Amino acid sequence: MVKVAIYGASGYVGGELLRILLSHSEVEIVAATSKRFSGMPVHKVHPNLRKVCQLSFVEPKVENVINAEVVFTALPHGQSVHIVKTLLDRGLKVIDMGADFRLKDPSSYEKWYGFKHPYPDLLNIAVYGLPELHREDIKRARLVAVPGCMASASILALVPPVKSGIIDESQIFIDAKIGSSGAGSSPTLEGYHPERYSVVRPYKPAGHRHVAEIFQEVSRFAKNRLSIGFSPHAVNMVRGILVTIHTRPTEKPPSLQDLWRCYRAAYDKEPFIRLVRDPTMVHGLPDPKYLIGSNFADIGFEIDLDFNRIILFAAIDNLVKGAAGNAVQCFNIIFNYDEREGLNFPGLHPA
Ligand SMILES: NC(=O)c1ccc[n+]([C@@H]2O[C@H](COP(=O)([O-])OP(=O)(O)OC[C@H]3O[C@@H](n4cnc5c(N)ncnc54)[C@H](OP(=O)(O)O)[C@@H]3O)[C@@H](O)[C@H]2O)c1
The missing domain is CATH 3.40.50.720 (NAD(P)-binding Rossmann-like Domain)
Known part of the structure; x- marks a missing residue:
C-alpha cells in the first residue's frame, strides 16, 4: 500500500x-x-x-x-x-x-x-506526464508534471503523423471544444449558468497557454519548422474535450492505410488509446460523450482528397485522461503497478 x-x-x-x-x-x-x-x-x-x-x-x-x-x-x-x-x-x-x-x-x-x-x-x-511519450522517464520521476487537458488530446493525435512525416508541420490548425468543468469549480461570470448554458463560445483564439506545451512536445518529433494554430471553444457540455485538427499532407496524400499504420505502430500496445474510425457506425469517430469518467483517449482521422486535407480527431474526459486519470496512470507507472489499476471504468452508454 x-x-x-x-x-x-x-x-x-x-x-x-x-x-x-x-x-x-x-x-x-x-x-x-x-x-x-x-x-x-x-x-x-x-x-x-x-x-x-x-x-x-x-x-x-x-x-x-x-x-x-x-x-x-x-x-x-x-x-x-x-x-x-x-x-x-x-x-x-x-x-x-x-x-x-x-x-x-x-x-x-x-x-x-x-x-x-x-x-x-x-x-x-520534472517529467512531462504523458505515459504514451515519456513512460521510461516517468518510472524514475520524483516530480511529474501532468499535461494540460486540451494539450493532452492534441499531442496524442498529432505525434504519430508528425513522427511518420505524413503531415505538413507548418500547417497544423487545432480547433478544440471543451466542457465547463475545464474551468474549475470557482464561480466566474463566464461560467455563470445563464452566460454559459448553450454556448459555442470561442475564447483565446490566439495565444492560449496550452499551445506552449503542444509545441514543446510535438516539436521533439518535427523535422521542419513547426507551426501550430490553436483555438478553443467553450461548448455546452460539463465534461469532455474534442479536438479537430486540420492539416495538409507533406507530399501526395497518404492512404487511409498509411494513417492506420502510423497510429497502430504508436498506440497498439497502449492501454488507454483507442482508434475510432468506422464510417458505417453512428459512433464512427471520437465523441467525448462516451468517455465521461473514463481514462481512454479516442483518436480518429479522415482524408479529404478533394481539398488535400488530413483531419485528425481526439476525444477525452478533461478531468480523467486530461488530469486525474492520467495522474493515476503515472502513479501506477512509478510504482510498477498495472497501469489500469483504479482506471477500469469504461464510460457510459447511453450517457
Ligand atoms: N478542470 C480541468 O479540466 C483541468 C484539467 C487539467 C488540469 N487542470 C489543472 O488542475 C488544477 C486544478 O484544477 P481544478 O479544475 O480542480 O480547479 P478548482 O476546481 O478551482 O480547484 C482548485 C483547488 O485548489 C485549492 N487551492 C486554491 N488555491 C490554493 C492555495 N493557494 N493553497 C492550497 N490550495 C489551494 C482549492 O481549495 P480550497 O477549497 O481551499 O479553495 C481547490 O481544492 C489547475 O491547475 C488546472 O489548470 C484542470
Missing part, C-alpha cells in the same frame, strides 16, 4: 482523484486538503462520494500531508510552485496537475503564465 495525499482535493480535479484513488487496491489516502472546507466531510463537496469516502478535509499545510509518500497537487497555476518545492525537499514524490512544471524553458513562464519561475532547476527534473 502506498500512502498518498491530495493537495487541493475540493476542486473538480481533486474530486476525480479521490473517486479514482478510492477504488485503487494499492492506495491509502491519508489526507485531502481544502482551506474553504477544512473539517468538513469530503462528501459535502463531492456528493458522489457519500458512503464511499470517510475522510474529512484538512487544512492545506505541509505537516498535514507529510505522512504520505506521494502528494498529488491539484491547485490553480502559480499556486503549486513553492508547495511542490517544499514537498520535494522533504523527500516526497509529487504528481502535479497544474501548469507550474510542464514547460522546460523557464522564460516561457513569463510569456505564457506571467510569472518568473523561481525554481528553474526543478523544470529539468
Whole structure:
C-alpha cells in the first residue's frame, strides 16, 4: 500500500482523484486538503462520494500531508510552485496537475503564465506526464508534471503523423471544444449558468497557454519548422474535450492505410488509446460523450482528397485522461503497478 495525499482535493480535479484513488487496491489516502472546507466531510463537496469516502478535509499545510509518500497537487497555476518545492525537499514524490512544471524553458513562464519561475532547476527534473511519450522517464520521476487537458488530446493525435512525416508541420490548425468543468469549480461570470448554458463560445483564439506545451512536445518529433494554430471553444457540455485538427499532407496524400499504420505502430500496445474510425457506425469517430469518467483517449482521422486535407480527431474526459486519470496512470507507472489499476471504468452508454 502506498500512502498518498491530495493537495487541493475540493476542486473538480481533486474530486476525480479521490473517486479514482478510492477504488485503487494499492492506495491509502491519508489526507485531502481544502482551506474553504477544512473539517468538513469530503462528501459535502463531492456528493458522489457519500458512503464511499470517510475522510474529512484538512487544512492545506505541509505537516498535514507529510505522512504520505506521494502528494498529488491539484491547485490553480502559480499556486503549486513553492508547495511542490517544499514537498520535494522533504523527500516526497509529487504528481502535479497544474501548469507550474510542464514547460522546460523557464522564460516561457513569463510569456505564457506571467510569472518568473523561481525554481528553474526543478523544470529539468520534472517529467512531462504523458505515459504514451515519456513512460521510461516517468518510472524514475520524483516530480511529474501532468499535461494540460486540451494539450493532452492534441499531442496524442498529432505525434504519430508528425513522427511518420505524413503531415505538413507548418500547417497544423487545432480547433478544440471543451466542457465547463475545464474551468474549475470557482464561480466566474463566464461560467455563470445563464452566460454559459448553450454556448459555442470561442475564447483565446490566439495565444492560449496550452499551445506552449503542444509545441514543446510535438516539436521533439518535427523535422521542419513547426507551426501550430490553436483555438478553443467553450461548448455546452460539463465534461469532455474534442479536438479537430486540420492539416495538409507533406507530399501526395497518404492512404487511409498509411494513417492506420502510423497510429497502430504508436498506440497498439497502449492501454488507454483507442482508434475510432468506422464510417458505417453512428459512433464512427471520437465523441467525448462516451468517455465521461473514463481514462481512454479516442483518436480518429479522415482524408479529404478533394481539398488535400488530413483531419485528425481526439476525444477525452478533461478531468480523467486530461488530469486525474492520467495522474493515476503515472502513479501506477512509478510504482510498477498495472497501469489500469483504479482506471477500469469504461464510460457510459447511453450517457
Ligand atoms: N478542470 C480541468 O479540466 C483541468 C484539467 C487539467 C488540469 N487542470 C489543472 O488542475 C488544477 C486544478 O484544477 P481544478 O479544475 O480542480 O480547479 P478548482 O476546481 O478551482 O480547484 C482548485 C483547488 O485548489 C485549492 N487551492 C486554491 N488555491 C490554493 C492555495 N493557494 N493553497 C492550497 N490550495 C489551494 C482549492 O481549495 P480550497 O477549497 O481551499 O479553495 C481547490 O481544492 C489547475 O491547475 C488546472 O489548470 C484542470
